[in-house]
Amino acid sequence: MHRERGILVSMLICLVFQFCSSTDTITLIQPVKDGDILVSKGETFALGFFSPANSTDRYAGIWYNKVSELTVVWVANRDRPITNSSGILSVDQTGNLILHEEDQSFVYWTTNVSGVVNDVFSAQLLDTGNLVLFQGLNKEVYSWQSFDHPSNTFLPSMKLGLDRKTGLNRAVTSWKSSGNPGVGEYSYKMEFVGSPQLFLSRGMTGIWRAGSWTGHGWSGVPGLPPDYIFNVTYVNSNDEVTVVYYVRNSSIFTRLVITDYGTAERLTWNEADRKWIGFWSAPKDQCDGYNHCGPFGFCDPYASITFECDCLPGYEPLSPEDWYIRDGSKGCKRKVGTQICKTGEGFVELTHVKVPDTSTAFVNMSLGLKACEELCLRNCTCIGYALADISKDAGDGGCITWYGDMIDTRKFSDRGQSFYVRVDAAELAKYSSKRLNNTHHLFLVLGMPIIVAVGLLLCTLMICYRRKQNAKRNEGEVGPSLTNSLKTLEASPIEKDIGKTVDLDVFDLNAISAATNNFSPLNKLGEGGFGSVYKGKLLNGQEIAIKRLSQSSGQGMQEFKNEVTLIAKLQHRNLVRLLGYCFLNEEKMLVYEYLPNKGLDSFIFDQEKASLLDWKKRFQIIQGIVRGLLYLHHDSRLRIIHRDLKASNVLLDIDLNPKISDFGMAKIFGGDEEEAKTRRVVGTYGYMSPEYAMQGLFSVKSDVFSFGILVLEIISGRKNTSYYKEKSVNLIGHVWDLWEQDKALTVVDSSLGDSFDAREVLLCIHVGILCIQELANDRPTMTDVAFMLSNREAMLPSPNQPAFIFRQLNCGRDLPSASGSCVVSVCNETITIPHAR
Secondary structure: OHHHHHHHHHHHHHHHHOHHHOOOEEEOOEOEEEOEEEEOOOOOEEEEEEOOOOOOOEEEEEEEOOOOOOOEEEEOOOOOOEOOOOEEEEEOOOOOEEEEEOOOOOEEEEOOOOOOOOOOEEEEEOOOOOEEEEEOOOOOOOOEEHHHOOOOEEOOOOOEEEEOOOOEEEOEEEEEEOOEEEEEEEEEEEEOOOOOEEEEEEOOEEEEEEEEEOOOOEOOOOOOOOOOOEEEEEEEOOOEEEEEEEEOOOOOOEEEEEOOOOOEEEEEEEOOOOEEEEEEEEOOOHHHOOOOOOOOEEEOOOOOOOOOEEEOOOEEEOOHHHHHOOOOOOOEEEOOOOOOOOOOOEEEEEEEEEOOOHHHEEEEOOOOHHHHHHHHHHOOOOOEEEEOOOOOOOOOOOEEEEOOOOOOEEEOOOOOEEEEEEEOHHHHHHHHHHHHHOOOHHHHHHHHHHHHHHHHHHHHHHHHHHHHHHHHHHOOOOOOOHHHHOOOOOOOHHHHHHHHHOOOEEOOHHHHHHHOOOOOHHHEEEEEOOEEEEEEEOOOOOEEEEEEEOOOOOOOHHHHHHHHHHHHHOOOOOEOOEEEEEEEOOEEEEEEEOOOOOEOHHHHOOOOHHHHOOHHHHHHHHHHHHHHHHHHHHHOOOEEEOOOOOHHHEEEOOOOOEEEOOOOOOEEEOOOOOOEEOOOOOOOOOOOOHHHHHHOEEOHHHHHHHHHHHHHHHHHOOOHHHOOEOOEOOHHHHHHHHHHOOOHHHHOOHHHOOOOOHHHHHHHHHHHHHHOEOOHHHOOOHHHHHHHHHOOOOOOOOOOOEOOOEEEEEOOOOOOOOOOEEEEEHHHOOOOOOOOO
């Protein structure tokens, strides 16, 4: 009766509104079968079934109708191809679009919209290429639209970015190949840490940054003004952060495509030549590569004679020998003797540049350029600034200030914008001299004697200044180097060894002792299995964290050397930064950047501080940990297995961004090495994978297991090893029980209340359980994890039973217990029971 009533209503609509005569609409009684074609009203786009190149699989998709070359812009069943021609796309009685076989025995894709209004359902293909779904007669309201779920094509009038109300972040993802429209490894989407910006990424790793919005366009795309062939609208409000472009001339067909080989390409159809013409693409040159010149590096592709990498004003190469062989990936550091936050400092202007990654920046749109400079100058941690909106007057264009590593800065031949880098008095004087040398020729001729005299005076003052600073340093202002303090002795073997491979500061024991107030208990930040961590402050004002290894700890010389040489080679925003080390007699100390918020454990396991981490921030922390592990496992020049990933080894910076720390137990794998074995199992129980804890086998999948535990702890706010709940003695068992009962959301930390995205939380729980499966081969890689967390529509496999499920059972005669209950491990019965959800 219900179905008959729905069909009757649809037929009445057809008679009154003549919907059924339209070739652009799907209704209850008018589906699209394989072989049928739906055409938009203006005949611009078509919808139907197609097979990609060199494939017989069938997909439901949208393509240009007026273009002779098959150009697909959207695919419904990207990862679920139909192997025959029996596919049907229809509207069902729940108000959803559904792709199924003729006998409806299998569903390949559905819009999965809830909240049915009535029985009047239809879907329409618009002339923009957008497939929209209606529930009711109101054609102004969409219950679903394909533009919210792009494939590999960004079309005019399509929004890219975040809907703050629903949490939907629209992203364009590549095909797997030209013959497979499945979700590929490249994506083009907005990132929202700091100031919003567009990224082209491979998995979770950025490969090109379009940059932040400048008012005219994206900071990384200055050669493509918005008014070239289209208008661009950028919105950053309480409701959304989106960008959308509209073609000025509707007869022009243009699209932006993310290719399966990792480029973003803008193409326009040329009817005369009957082919697509590419007029812009990225990345284009070596300076387009994300973070090509490392932290505080500056990339200039027009420096044809010399190396394209240079350092920002006031900085010098971290590893000069690497720059000599044209490898600038390690970036730069502050020049020795730099005196920041002292009298006479200022800013050096760089023109026609792409400003650094704004994930470490703050934006204040109420300030102008001059107020921005003053704001930055008052804060000793501010290291650069720029105008936020260069389309406005400098007095009200907004202010961007940077506080962390400045990365991915590059030079353009024209356009771009000005960026101001903080330098000390000596550096400022040097750049002031350069500006004088570039003034009018007549002034140079008339003023030459004066300029020469001033230049000589400045040089003399700079030499004296540096000599004075060096003398102070040798007297203990920031501590003489260990090498200088022991210059009468032969350098230790470890110092020789480390010195061959890393470029780090060597700290004097007296300087560290003074910085920590002689290792005062008041300066102690925490204590672990290998010693204590202290907060310190050098005489130049820099705050540091010192890991002091206890003489009785298990971390010996090899682990110490391992951590020093390893971390020095790793550069990533989600890894803690090692500044230097101290080694003298029995003392072994590592000096790190100081992160004021300490470890993740101090937040998620603390009832008061847990409320400071809402779900959005927790999800960002999970994503940051993923990026760090992805770098260690796949993207760094070394393949690193951490072996001790846990909440206390994830530190939080001032903005609560995660940084993985403590690499004392880490191992380097060779290019072909997949697994290794050790007789000495180290790490933390509760985070160890079963194959590592029981057999000493470790691989990237060992870290994946630890990550899975960490994800469940972040969601629940409870430790795996101290969880007591009726039948389940640990967190793993508790989560698995709830997962099997479809009650997984009840594990969410109560401090979050109801203010979380249920779909996102369930996705994370699902991924977490996949990561802690018993068999290493069943667990995903971090590349898989990154993909799953960034693609809500991806079909995730059902997990097998996790490892280390402990249950609490009543003890019988064979299991005596004073309390009447006992703890039994499921692993005592069998380890490999497959139990799908």
